[in-house]
Amino acid sequence: MERVNEEVEVNSGVIQKYRRHSNGRGLVSPAARVHASAFVSSTAYVESGAQVNAESWIGPGSWIDHGAVVGSKVFIGQNVHVGADAHVGNGARLGSHSRIGRNARIPAGAVLDRDLRVPDNTLASPGPDPRVGRAERRRHDLPGTALRSAA
Numbered sequence: 001m002e003r004v005n006e007e008v009e010v011n012s013g014v015i016q017k018y019r020r021h022s023n024g025r026g027l028v029s030p031a032a033r034v035h036a037s038a039f040v041s042s043t044a045y046v047e048s049g050a051q052v053n054a055e056s057w058i059g060p061g062s063w064i065d066h067g068a069v070v071g072s073k074v075f076i077g078q079n080v081h082v083g084a085d086a087h088v089g090n091g092a093r094l095g096s097h098s099r100i101g102r103n104a105r106i107p108a109g110a111v112l113d114r115d116l117r118v119p120d121n122t123l124a125s126p127g128p129d130p131r132v133g134r135a136e137r138r139r140h141d142l143p144g145t146a147l148r149s150a151a
Contacts, residue, residue: 018045026058038070059096071108083120 006027010016018027026040031048034040038052041060046052049067056070061079064070068086077096082088086100089108094100098112101120106112110124118124 021046024058032064053090065102077114 006018006020007015008018008027016029018029020026021028021034021038021040022036024039024044025042026044026046028034028040028046029048029050032046032050032052034046034052035054035056037054038056038058040046040052040058041062043060044058044062044064046058046064047066047068050064050069052058052064052070053072053074055072056074056076058064058070058076059078059080062076062081064082065084065086067084068082068088070076070082070088071090071092073091074088075093076082076088077094077098079096080094080098080100082094082100083102083104085102086104086106088094088100088106089110091109092106093111094106095112095114095116097114098116098118100106100118101122103121104118105123106118107124112118112124
């Protein structure tokens with residue numbers, strides 16, 4: 001039988017306690033709120049104060065930082081970091097290896113390609129071209145990536 005509670009050493013001897021989420025067995029802080037229908041992969045972390053809403057999917061190796069909010073029906077790929085106090089709107093899709101900065105805002109229905117970087121305190125809203133968001137036009141991301149609205 002697998003353990004429900006886990007202890008992880010985070011900084012020079014500091015022990016952080018997590019519980020295993022019933023859907024996917026991911027590590028969730030006792031101070032985080034994760035809906036029962038959300039899937040949290042076994043190697044993903046959800047930190048204290050974070051919220052993951054219904055029918056969202058958190059991929060392997062992803063990390064939802066302190067105070068972040070993940071809306072309903074959000075897909076988060078592999079090895080994605082959602083920064084502290086960031087907000088990901090309902091139905092958004094974050095590609096693998098993306099980095100969402102502290103206090104960044106991703107609109108509902110947005111689609112971020114893999115390896116995209118959204119800087120701290122950025123509102124990643126769609127621009128005049130519905131396929132390209134403001135984050136790309138400002139060149140805050142890696143070449144060849146794009147933020148686009150879901151059609």
